[in-house]
Amino acid sequence: MTIKDRFYAVYAAYPHRIPHVEGVREWAVKLATLNGVDAEGLDAAAYYHDLTKYEPKAYHVALFRDHGHPEWEHLPEFMMHGYSASLIALNDGLSAALVQAIRHHTTGQEAMTPEEKILMLADKIEPTRPYAEAKTLRDEAVTHLDVAFTSMLAYLYTYDQTHGRLNAYNLKTYRYYIPERMAE
Numbered sequence: 001m002t003i004k005d006r007f008y009a010v011y012a013a014y015p016h017r018i019p020h021v022e023g024v025r026e027w028a029v030k031l032a033t034l035n036g037v038d039a040e041g042l043d044a045a046a047y048y049h050d051l052t053k054y055e056p057k058a059y060h061v062a063l064f065r066d067h068g069h070p071e072w073e074h075l076p077e078f079m080m081h082g083y084s085a086s087l088i089a090l091n092d093g094l095s096a097a098l099v100q101a102i103r104h105h106t107t108g109q110e111a112m113t114p115e116e117k118i119l120m121l122a123d124k125i126e127p128t129r130p131y132a133e134a135k136t137l138r139d140e141a142v143t144h145l146d147v148a149f150t151s152m153l154a155y156l157y158t159y160d161q162t163h164g165r166l167n168a169y170n171l172k173t174y175r176y177y178i179p180e181r182m183a184e
């Protein structure tokens with residue numbers, strides 16, 4: 001079974017979320033192609049990135065234990081799906097860069113690879129995202145990937161700050177990429 005088939009089998013129960021994932025795939029492939037990054041790999045990574053998003057916490061924790069990462073059970077719950085999906089991608093033989101991109105797509109991390117930046121950015125700016133800035137970020141992304149990436153982080157930082165979602169993981173990303181914004 002291809003990852004596309006597996007994705008559609010899982011998402012038969014969540015059809016309203018299919019346009020989001022297809023939007024991520026479209027934008028991840030577009031940005032990968034524009035930047036000379038593994039477009040075929042990002043096509044697959046998009047189908048993996050939210051594959052386990054609707055699984056209960058016990059599912060993620062069991063997978064973490066089975067794969068020698070019991071410490072991941074202490075992750076904030078909203079981040080667990082990226083980590084569990086990354087283990088499935090690892091098992092399926094995806095490249096280390098794609099596995100990392102899937103793992104860190106929710107909050108990012110320090111010193112991200114182009115694959116990580118592209119998947120995270122595509123996830124936040126794909127066309128079904130309802131916020132007004134997404135359109136501006138898409139326009140910016142096709143000309144300047146890194147500029148769009150830091151603009152997106154500045155937007156997310158404000159969102160996380162006002163919604164009580166700052167944590168040790170996303171703060172590390174923000175401190176690394178937008179220190180001037182953090183100092184405001």
Ligand SMILES: [Fe+2]
Pocket residue numbers: 020024049050123
């Ligand atoms: Fe997503």
